[in-house]
Structure formats: C-alpha cells, structure tokens
Amino acid sequence: MSPVAVSSVTEWTRACSGAFVPLRVHTAASAFRASLSQVRLGPAVTVTRVVSEASTVFRDVDLIRRQPRDDVLISLHRRGRGSIRQHERTAVLGSGSAVMYDAASPYVLAFPGTMSEVVLQLPRRTLTSTGHTFAGLTAVELPDSAQLRSLTMLAASVDRPGGDEAEAIGEALVGLLRAVVRGRDDGSPAADPRLLAEGIRLWIDENAADPDLTPERVAAHFHIAVRTLQKLFAADGESPAAFIRSCRLHHSRRLLVGGATVNEAARRSGFLDIDSFTRAFKREFAQTPSSVRSTAP
Numbered sequence: 001m002s003p004v005a006v007s008s009v010t011e012w013t014r015a016c017s018g019a020f021v022p023l024r025v026h027t028a029a030s031a032f033r034a035s036l037s038q039v040r041l042g043p044a045v046t047v048t049r050v051v052s053e054a055s056t057v058f059r060d061v062d063l064i065r066r067q068p069r070d071d072v073l074i075s076l077h078r079r080g081r082g083s084i085r086q087h088e089r090t091a092v093l094g095s096g097s098a099v100m101y102d103a104a105s106p107y108v109l110a111f112p113g114t115m116s117e118v119v120l121q122l123p124r125r126t127l128t129s130t131g132h133t134f135a136g137l138t139a140v141e142l143p144d145s146a147q148l149r150s151l152t153m154l155a156a157s158v159d160r161p162g163g164d165e166a167e168a169i170g171e172a173l174v175g176l177l178r179a180v181v182r183g184r185d186d187g188s189p190a191a192d193p194r195l196l197a198e199g200i201r202l203w204i205d206e207n208a209a210d211p212d213l214t215p216e217r218v219a220a221h222f223h224i225a226v227r228t229l230q231k232l233f234a235a236d237g238e239s240p241a242a243f244i245r246s247c248r249l250h251h252s253r254r255l256l257v258g259g260a261t262v263n264e265a266a267r268r269s270g271f272l273d274i275d276s277f278t279r280a281f282k283r284e285f286a287q288t289p290s291s292v293r294s295t296a297p
Contacts, residue, residue, distance in 0.1 A: 041170030080115030136198040208247035215240035
C-alpha cells in the first residue's frame with residue numbers, strides 16, 4: 001500500500017478502513033492531519049506506521065455485523081498518549097507500550113493529541129487454532145519481555161522487503177507475538193496472572209489434539225506447579241482438564257462440519273475412546289457428533 005497523507009476525517013476514515021478493518025473516526029479538531037504507510041509481509045501479515053492528530057477511532061457492532069473480520073491488531077505505541085477500550089477494559093497507551101485488540105469485537109481507540117504508533121495486524125488463527133479463547137488478551141498492556149522488545153524493534157524497522165524476505169519477517173513477527181502472549185520470557189512465566197492464564201489457554205487450544213496432553217504437561221511446559229495452574233483456571237471457575245477437553249471438542253466439531261467421519265474427528269482431536277468422546281460431545285453441544293456430521297456439506 002502506498003503511503004497516504006490526509007487532511008480530513010473523511011479521508012482518514014477511508015484510509016484507516018482500507019489499511020486495517022472498516023472503522024469510524026471522530027475528531028473535535030477544526031483542522032486534521034494524519035498519515036500512514038503500510039508494508040505487507042506475506043499473504044496475511046501487515047505492519048503499518050501511523051501518525052495522527054487528536055481523534056477517536058472505533059469499530060462498533062453495526063460495522064462488525066455488516067463487515068465481519070477476525071484480525072488481531074497490536075498497537076506498538078511510540079509517541080503521544082492514548083487508550084484502547086474493549087471487553088469492558090481500558091488499556092492506557094504511552095511511549096513503549098504494546099496493547100492488543102480484536103476486530104471481531106467492538107473497540108474504541110482514543111488519542112487526545114498528536115500520536116504515532118506501529119500497528120501489527122494478522123489473522124486471529126495465527127494465535128489460536130479454533131478461536132476457542134481470546135478475549136482475555138485484549139485491552140491489556142502486554143508485559144515487558146525480551147520477546148516483546150524484539151517484536152517492537154523488528155516491526156519498527158520494517159522497510160519495504162519483497163518476496164521471500166517479506167514472508168520471513170512476517171513469520172518472525174508472528175513467532176515473537178506467540179511467545180509474548182504465551183507469557184514466556186526465557187522460561188519464566190509472565191508476572192500478570194491473567195495474561196499468563198490466557199497465554200496458557202492459547203497454547204492448550206493449539207496442542208489439545210495431542211492425546212497425551214495433561215494438566216501436568218501443561219504446567220511443566222510453562223515452568224509452573226500444577227497447583228498454580230489449577231489456581232489460574234479456578235479464577236474463571238474452570239479446571240485445566242475441563243478446558244483441555246473443551247478445546248478438543250471444539251476442534252472435533254470443526255472437523256465434523258468440514259466433513260470428517262465421527263471416528264476421524266475423535267482421533268484427530270485427541271480422544272482415544274469413541275464412546276467417551278460421544279458422551280462428552282453431547283454434553284458440550286447438546287447434539288451428537290453424528291448429527292453434526294449428517295448436516296455437513
């Protein structure tokens with residue numbers, strides 16, 4: 001995308017909607033100036049440099065209903081102040097902060113004055129295989145870590161690479177972001193329990209199809225005690241074992257809708273016993289696996 005410079009809110013609305021996702025923009029300023037420059041890193045990842053005067057940018061329920069998107073956006077804030085509100089939480093933006101938000105749910109970005117930031121945008125599926133968990137990561141400042149600092153430096157330094165180099169940089173950014181949200185920094189868990197819990201959920205969602213995945217293995221992977229893992233999940237009224245089972249069931253349902261047989265869906269989702277799979281599936285979705293399979297295209 002060629003660099004864009006605008007001098008009206010109408011132009012900025014059009015530019016932002018084209019670069020990111022369909023948005024609305026408001027400003028109280030009598031004169032308005034903004035610019036953006038976007039680099040595409042492979043088929044799905046973009047990095048956009050943004051400079052803007054005071055404005056409020058939002059994506060509401062009506063826009064989401066008419067133009068749904070599943071993109072994840074990460075604001076790597078460089079200058080000025082701002083905030084991101086989503087899921088009844090508000091994260092403050094300042095120099096050096098990093099906050100994630102989700103195009104599938106309403107959000108508001110507020111900038112009281114001139115600001116600049118780098119925005120990393122990528123599909124939600126790059127972080128979670130089924131989308132079974134995600135909301136807890138948005139509108140929360142990501143904790144400082146070696147991975148986050150590397151992510152910020154790499155995103156800010158992207159110029160206009162082409163071909164294989166662009167895809168390699170995009171893959172590196174995705175890998176760093178996955179490490180950040182999983183709460184891993186040189187083997188140490190994230191300081192914020194909520195972020196650690198969400199990072200663990202994302203990792204479980206990705207690995208739930210492994211029939212050997214257990215709460216003990218999850219705890220070992222994240223260098224925490226099983227009891228600590230249980231407390232993290234208990235804060236939301238669930239258990240690690242129940243969450244693993246739920247991820248497997250959601251994965252199996254997606255396979256069934258895609259045309260897999262019941263036996264294949266069970267096996268590929270980590271279930272070793274077809275009878276226990278069928279019972280669990282019916283409890284979770286109030287229908288049998290075969291009924292979902294029969295309606296698949």
